[in-house]
Amino acid sequence: MNETIDLLVVYHSQSGNTERLAQAVADGGCTVGSVVVRLMRAAETNADHMRLARCLVLCSPEYFGYMAGAVKDLFDRTYEQVREEMVGKSYAVVICAGNDGTGALSSIERIIAGYKLRKVQPPIIIRGDVSSEHIESCRELGRTLAAGIDLGIY
Numbered sequence: 193m194n195e196t197i198d199l200l201v202v203y204h205s206q207s208g209n210t211e212r213l214a215q216a217v218a219d220g221g222c223t224v225g226s227v228v229v230r231l232m233r234a235a236e237t238n239a240d241h242m243r244l245a246r247c248l249v250l251c252s253p254e255y256f257g258y259m260a261g262a263v264k265d266l267f268d269r270t271y272e273q274v275r276e277e278m279v280g281k282s283y284a285v286v287i288c289a290g291n292d293g294t295g296a297l298s299s300i301e302r303i304i305a306g307y308k309l310r311k312v313q314p315p316i317i318i319r320g321d322v323s324s325e326h327i328e329s330c331r332e333l334g335r336t337l338a339a340g341i342d343l344g345i346y
């Protein structure tokens with residue numbers, strides 16, 4: 193696998209909420225034509241995708257006060273293989289939760305600290321029903337990341 197992935201948007205979703213947010217991030221990224229965007233389910237993402245990605249957006253629902261198991265599984269499957277190649281890459285996080293989201297975010301950030309990625313945008317936590325404003329904020333995140341990639345700063 194030797195394709196380029198500028199912006200890799202990885203998500204898990206059971207009832208579709210996080211998927212809508214992840215799709216919005218990817219749509220926003222696609223507005224900058226030169227940026228190659230890939231939207232992938234965490235379960236289908238492997239070490240090669242992580243290596244190829246220049247900028248990573250992790251989108252997870254909160255389940256039981258933690259990230260989704262499939263997102264944790266991605267870390268479990270790839271950490272040893274990719275950690276040295278991930279140092280300094282840009283990342284952002286989107287959490288979709290019923291009413292909290294802080295447990296999912298902190299669990300992801302704890303693991304990300306081990307990868308030594310660079311947080312380039314503040315995390316987004318969406319609580320409750322996904323609204324058009326939420327979708328727009330995720331689109332905006334995608335646009336901002338893509339613009340930064342295009343400028344060579346992310």
Ligand SMILES: Cc1cc2nc3c(=O)[nH]c(=O)nc-3n(C[C@H](O)[C@H](O)[C@H](O)COP(=O)(O)O)c2cc1C
Nearest residue numbers: 205206207208209210253255256257289290291292
């Ligand atoms: C098994 C399960 C556990 C959940 N645990 C939490 C939780 O701890 N905190 C919270 O705010 N929401 C919790 N929720 C609500 C989900 O985070 C919320 O419905 C979210 O939008 C689901 O995203 P999805 O449609 O992408 O799966 C839980 C939902 C499920 C199904």
